Amino acid sequence: MLHFEEILGRVDHQGLTKLFGASLFQSQDVDISHNFTVRNGVEHELCGILGGSEGNWQRDAQPVQKKMMFGERGIQIPSRQAEAHSSEETFTEDGIVEIPQAVIDDIDEEELDEDILRVKVETDRAFFNHMLLARPAAVPMTPAQAMERNDLPTGNGTFVNKNISDRRELLFGDKLHKYLKSQGKKSLVELMKEAVEESGTDGALADVWNDVTSVLNRKTVASRDDVTTTANLLEDACRYLQKVFTDHMQTVVERNLEIAERGGIPGKRGLVNAFLKVGTEEPFQPEDDSIDGMPTWQVTYHCVRAGDMQAAAETLNRLKSFPQCATLVASLNHVAKHKKLDAELKKKLKVEWRHNVGHTKDKYKRALYAALLGGLESAALADTLENWIWFKLYPLHVDPQLTPLLFQEVQKAVSIDYGEQYFMSNGPSEFQYFFTALWLSGQFERAIYLLHECGQRVDSVHVAILAHKLGYLRMSVKSTDEMLVVDPNDATKCHLNLARLIVAYTKNFELIDVPRSLDYWFLLKGISTPTGSDVFEMAVSRSVYLTGQCDAILGTLTPDGRREKGLIDEYLDDPSEVINRVASDTELTGEWDQAVSLYLLASKSTNAAKLLSSEISETLRADNKEKIGELVTVAEQFKRVQKGCQAAEYATLSLLVDLAVLFDHCRNDNADTAYGISSHLRLIPTEPDQVTVIVNEFHMVPQKVREVLPDMCLHLMKCLVDHCIRQSTSLANRGANAANTSMFSSSNRYVKQIKAIVLYSATVPYKFPTHVTSKLLQLQASLGF
DSSP, X not given: OBOGXXXXXXXXXXXXXXXXXXXXXXXXXXXXXSSOBHHHHHHHHHHHHHHHHHHHHHOSSSOOOTTSXXXXXXXXXXXXXXXXXXXXXOBOTTSOBOOOOOBOOOOOHHHHHHHHHHHHHHHHHHHHHHHHHHSOOSSOOOOOOOOOGGGSOOTTSOOSOSOOSOHHHHHHHHHHHHHHHTTTOSOHHHHHHHHHHHTTOOHHHHHHHHHHHHHOOSOOSSOTTSHHHHHHHHHHHHHHHHHHHHXXXXXXXXXXXXXXXXXXXXXXXXXXXXXXXXXXXXXXXXXXXXXXXXXXXXXXXXXHXXXXXXXXXXXXXXXXXXXXXXXXXXXXXXXXXXXXXXXXHHHHHHHHHHHHTTTOOOHHHHHHHHHHHOSSOOTTTOOSHHHHHHHHHHHHHHXXXXXXXXXXXXXXXXXXXXHHHHHTTTOGGGHHHHHHHHHHTTOHHHHHHHHHHTTOHHHHHHHHHHHHHTTOOOBOXXXXXXXXXXXXXXXXXXXXXXXXXXXXXXXTTTTTOHHHHHHHHHTTTTOBOTTSOBHHHHHHHHHHHHHOOHHHHHOEEOTTSOEEOOGGGGTOSOTHHHHHHHHHHHHHTTOHHHHHHHHHHTTOHHHHHHHHHHHHHHHHHHTOHHHHHHHHHHHHHHHHHOOSOOHHHHHHHHHHHHHHHHHHHHHTTOHHHHHHHHHHHTSSOSSGGGHHHHHHTGGGSOHHHHTTHHHHHHHHHHHHHHHHHHHHHHHHHHTOOHHHHOTTOTTOHHHHHHHHHHHHHHHSSSOOOHHHHHHHHHHHHHTTO
16 A cells, blocks of 8 residues: 555655656546556556646536545555456466466656656645645635635725625735735735624624634744743733723723713723622622722722723722731732742742631632632632633733643643633534634634634635744644644644635635735645645745646746736746746646746746757657747747846757758758758768767757657658659659769769668667667668768
């Protein structure tokens, strides 16, 4: 069995021939019982797999089934030993079944290299499909229809295109496009907020985005797992939870203005007093002192919970004379002044708590100990999800010796100890609660994956993009990994496969909205496919291949050789490398004319010249008259517009074009012209005395020209021989003096070149094919010498 990652490693020594020479979308039953080869076995397997992969995505009528192509176990490569498929077995004289011998083909290194590159291209193109076929997306999504950039929402958020199936999808896509077009100068956070607002996002998803943008509001200054990053996350999460609590108090007060009697008292302290007057909480047993007619610890706790430590410190002045809570008061004052708890003060606070734990009944006083020390019983006030998380995070926020291990304990409690079975006990509809717990505890990868699995794919993708661009997302090492990869050494640490997430998202509109697809694929630049290719470059190449929108995506070449920009220029200042990648892939698929244009578009004239030389050389040997005419036309156009082509490659191409003209004259029996051209080119001697000189100069002949020499000799000699025979017959019919006018005279220039060609073919340091040598001798013999 051969797995996806192993395909290329095996190709190097399996001796593949042109693997995709036949149509990728044809399925043929090959009988391998006779003349079985490794090549035709591998070709049959991979052609069906990789070709079918592309075909399935273009067939709308039939849904794609899981494990259809690569599946879970990989690809089965047939063994070298062929199996008999016939019901009639062949027996030897001894009665033993005769097994056909495996034929191991001779390996052409240049052809093998080309086959390997072709396998890589087809593997890359099937990469997107493989990722989805092996692990389909959890929830189907109807794609929004393609739109022009100018048809996106106007300034007031209304759409002019009435045929939009998902406004949110297009709005988020438009905001991402604006971010990329600004080259990162615009704030992605603000753009995402605009998308949320303009799309009318409400309910659970509105809360999700509030969670996201409250924590992710700045780029990381250190690595994701650095203690500085952790401290920043804790600060932002606590600030957000405190704001949520403040908003809650404000809402309660506004609904009960008569009871609250807030009046014009500004600040958090006035809000807390008004909130407590409403009396929404259950009765409790207050301790120590009161302030403004309300229990001091209750007021202090609400000020701390709302994030106003200065207001809390003001209420503590009354408690300085109470020795049993002196350390707690001092600790709160220290946090109000320095934002962190002093290490020595924390030790004393633990001692004080152990002394008071048995007889302290005031739930707000106990809650303040819990807020500073952590890990204490605070169930009385951890009555909501936000309060519960705050009691988990705030002790770490004020801890003077914060370590990643302490933060991991909180994460473990959320994702493992409680987990999905607790937060989503009533099903996926309650994803918001689990998302909030995961997000505020810094488990971004799990939270994004949760959104995706619960069908919120638009939001999951754009939350992931935001986390990635701000530096908070842990990326999976391999682009073929599962969507979520859990660290085997630390269950709280996960990595997200952003490539898989984005590919799953763009799959629905990649063929109908190429500009939007490119926006998302550009985010994957720098990520590699299993073959080592850049995902963005591969995606562009694949898009050109599938949609045929080459000019729109890559730009066009004007008649004078200038390049007009395409969509790719919105992402790269110099897209030549991406265009060169597309040109290379196009060349390997046999579309030589488009590949030449793309090489010119990428300012890679030398590559274009090499391709044309190779095509002309191969076509001359195949004697394809129609195609050689097309190649010569393209070559002449190339020579007019090319810039910067290497002199050696330009000279080779020019020689091959001249040879193509020579071949044409030989086919048309224009012996005089053919002789003149061959004499001018000095590649083949025109008389025996030149053979030594031409052979000595052979080392200067380019390889692609050498490959044509045997066929050129054969065509030229056939033309000359036919000419001599025709002329001799014509002279004989007119009764001319044979002694004076014989075309077979050794002084005849055509006869001299015929003899020179035969001598040259035998002495030149290049092996002529046997059938060519034999034919040359036959032609010579036909003249009687």
